[in-house]
Amino acid sequence: MAKSRIESSIKNSSVALLAQGINVILNFITRTIFIRFLGASYLGINGLFTNILLVLSFAELGFGTAIIYMLYEPLAKSDHRQVSAVMNFYKKIYNYIGVTIFGAGLMLIPFLDFFINSSEELPQGLPPLWFIYVLYLLNSSTSYFFNYKRSIITASQNGYLDSFNALTYNILRNIIQCISLVVWKSFVLYLLIQIICTMLSNLSMARKADKLFPYLRKNNAEKLDKKSLIIILKNVLAMSMHKLSSVIVSGTDNILISKLIGLAATGYYSNYMMITSAIRTVYIQVLSPITASVGNLMAVESKEKLRLFLNRMFFLNACIAVFCSSCLATLINPFIFLFWGAEYVFPYWTVILIIINFYLNCMRQTMTIMIDAGGLFGKNKWKGIVEAVINLGASILFASSLDMGIDGIILGTIVSFVFTNLWWDPFVVFKYAIQDKAWGYIKDYILYAGISVLSVVLSLIVEHYISLTLVTFVLYCIISLVIPVLLLVLFFRKEDSFRYYWEMVKKKIRLIGEKNGSKKS
Numbered sequence: 001m002a003k004s005r006i007e008s009s010i011k012n013s014s015v016a017l018l019a020q021g022i023n024v025i026l027n028f029i030t031r032t033i034f035i036r037f038l039g040a041s042y043l044g045i046n047g048l049f050t051n052i053l054l055v056l057s058f059a060e061l062g063f064g065t066a067i068i069y070m071l072y073e074p075l076a077k078s079d080h081r082q083v084s085a086v087m088n089f090y091k092k093i094y095n096y097i098g099v100t101i102f103g104a105g106l107m108l109i110p111f112l113d114f115f116i117n118s119s120e121e122l123p124q125g126l127p128p129l130w131f132i133y134v135l136y137l138l139n140s141s142t143s144y145f146f147n148y149k150r151s152i153i154t155a156s157q158n159g160y161l162d163s164f165n166a167l168t169y170n171i172l173r174n175i176i177q178c179i180s181l182v183v184w185k186s187f188v189l190y191l192l193i194q195i196i197c198t199m200l201s202n203l204s205m206a207r208k209a210d211k212l213f214p215y216l217r218k219n220n221a222e223k224l225d226k227k228s229l230i231i232i233l234k235n236v237l238a239m240s241m242h243k244l245s246s247v248i249v250s251g252t253d254n255i256l257i258s259k260l261i262g263l264a265a266t267g268y269y270s271n272y273m274m275i276t277s278a279i280r281t282v283y284i285q286v287l288s289p290i291t292a293s294v295g296n297l298m299a300v301e302s303k304e305k306l307r308l309f310l311n312r313m314f315f316l317n318a319c320i321a322v323f324c325s326s327c328l329a330t331l332i333n334p335f336i337f338l339f340w341g342a343e344y345v346f347p348y349w350t351v352i353l354i355i356i357n358f359y360l361n362c363m364r365q366t367m368t369i370m371i372d373a374g375g376l377f378g379k380n381k382w383k384g385i386v387e388a389v390i391n392l393g394a395s396i397l398f399a400s401s402l403d404m405g406i407d408g409i410i411l412g413t414i415v416s417f418v419f420t421n422l423w424w425d426p427f428v429v430f431k432y433a434i435q436d437k438a439w440g441y442i443k444d445y446i447l448y449a450g451i452s453v454l455s456v457v458l459s460l461i462v463e464h465y466i467s468l469t470l471v472t473f474v475l476y477c478i479i480s481l482v483i484p485v486l487l488l489v490l491f492f493r494k495e496d497s498f499r500y501y502w503e504m505v506k507k508k509i510r511l512i513g514e515k516n517g518s519k520k521s
Contacts, residue, residue, distance in 0.1 A: 015160035016285030019167035024278040026174040028339075030181075031274055034190075035340055037181045041123040043267030047254040048115060049133055052108065053140040054251035059100045060144075062239025062377070063093050064151060066232050069375045071155040083152070084219030085228070090148045098144035105137040115255055121263040127188060135191040139198055146202040149209035158212070163285065165205050173197035238377035245384030245420075249391050249413055256409050260399055268344050269406060272351075275332055276358045283320045287313070287365050294373035298433070307434050314366045314441065315497035318448040319488055321362035326455035326484040327477075329355045334468050334476055346406070353410040359452060360417050363445070367425035370433055379428040383420050391416035451491060455484040 035043065067090045074082035109130045113119060122129070150162050173193060180189045210217060224232070254273075258266045297309060329351065337345050346354075371377065394415045398408025430438040459480050466472050492498040 012157065012159035012163070013286045016163040017282060019163040020278075020282045020285045022167060023170050024282065026170060027274065027278060030174045030178055031271070032339060033178050033181050035271075035344075037185045038187060039123065040264045040267035040344070041121055042126075042187055043270050044121070044258060044263030044265070045126075045129075045132065047266045047270035047273070048258045048263070049136040051251045051254040052115065052133075053101075053105065053136055055247050055255070056101050056105055056108075056140070057251075058240075058243055058247045059097050059104065060243065061097075061236055062243040063090070063097070063232075063236055064148075065372050066235035066239050066375075066377065067093075068151050068155050069235065069372065070228060070232055071152060072373070075152075075156050080215040081219055081222055082228070083213070084216055085222040085224045087148070087152060087216055088220060088222055089224045089229070089232070090151065094144045094148040098141045101144070102137060102141035105141065106134075109133065115258055117259055117262040132187065132191070135188065135195065139191070139195045142195065143198050143202065145199075146206040149206045150202075152209055152213060152216075153205065156212075161208060162205065165201060165208070169197045169201035169204070235375060235377045238379075238381035241381040241384035242377065243384070245387040245391075248388040249416060252392065252395070253409055253413065256395055256399060257406060260409075261405055265406060268346065271336060271340060271344055272332065272346065272354055275335070276328060276354060279324050279328060280358065280361065283317075283324060283362060284365065286320065287317060287369060294369055298374050303435055307436060310366070310370065310429075310434060311440075312497045312500055313369070314444070315492070315495070316501065317366040318363065318444070321359055322448055322452045322455060322488060323481075323484045324362060325355055325359040325452050326459060327480045328358060329456045330459040330463060330480045331476060334473055337468070338470055338473055350407055350410070353407055353414065355456075357410055357414050357417070359449075360414065360422070363448070364421055364425060367429050370429045371425060374429075374433045376428055376432055379432055380424055383424045387416045387420040390419055447491070451484075451487050455487050458487075459483050 067086060070086050071083060073079075074086070112129050112133055116122070126132070153159065153161050176193050176197075177190050180186055180193060254266050254270065257269055294309070294313075298306060332355075333345055333348065333351055371380070391412055393412075395409045395412030398404045398411050399406070400408075402408060404411065426438050426441055430436055430441065462479050462483075463476050466475060468476070489498075
């Protein structure tokens, strides 16, 4: 069983990583063409409406996470009737959510001008703002129909299928969108292509789920028992608090920037968010497929094995955080300067705040996985409310009252994280899942933070003496990639977690060598 979990996690994570790497390249190409043919104001509209709909997604209330948790045990025990009952309930809920989000979104149309600092910033030739917004709304609301069937594929440790599907339709979408921008320079066509590809992707995954789990159709009338329904509703109540926090923290930055500063600033900020979100999606794709394995492990294994698994998972998580944060801190401004222009570059203090926020969110992924896999939503349900209140209050205070602009909005997000997620999630995991002290985790967290700072400082010192050109940017990349890796090896080469992954890599290399040798012979 342990071997199966490890192999499934590696397979899912590897495919997800490859797919997301390709998606990052495609999204960069599409963003570059978007900027060239449409400009910063359109970027601002894109960032604003995306964030408004992210806020509306609160209607989901965390049903997805709560229901996936309910799938782990019946899938592990091959309880087809229970799996079918959960999925039937899931379908009904997500259909309601899709309709609710569309209806709530339509009610916001009369208030769209409120979210924009000045209507003079709107680009000339733009179709009516309400029409553009409705296209975004359609893409968001229709994503809930058939999308629920992705969950059973992920929960059954077959997340690589979802990754392949997402990659296929992202390639298709990006290619057609680029052609439409170059040939017709049409923002409307760009959005219509997005809607169509979202629907096709969901339909494709629904058909795949029906083939993998044919009993779902046979048991399409199966209903949840009262006990399971109570557990789901209890978890949803807890998750709704977390969902509110996530929506406010992640979904209000562009709205506040658009309202307090302007659409162009929203467009500039969205470039940084596109890059950091792309990297964030990569590491989530690496770690999230492990959630199903953790859920299976927590259902059948001892606390000692769970603690060992946690230590190794957190080491992997931290290495990704150190590496990605260091690279972003040293490369993001040179990258934007070279490929999109000096006008899109933020001052370095703003970049540091963006990277701190990125690093903190990256480092929390292990605890998020443990909470999701263990169904510990109820243990930190009030955290979301506290975080949301601190985030909104601090962001508005810093940005408006103290006139700190974008820096204040990002700083408000960091402050809310430090006072909630930084300590609350680990407390819940170690008390209720691990049932052990968290001192080792705290010590390691501080050490990883120190290595991150050291890596950034060393990289910046070396790169300071190299003039930035398109050619030397390659050298920048090499420096930024090598330094954090060297530091991680230097500090952790003797640790159990490092040796565990190193042995795994060596074993994989040997297997590849043996396969190649057998083919030649």
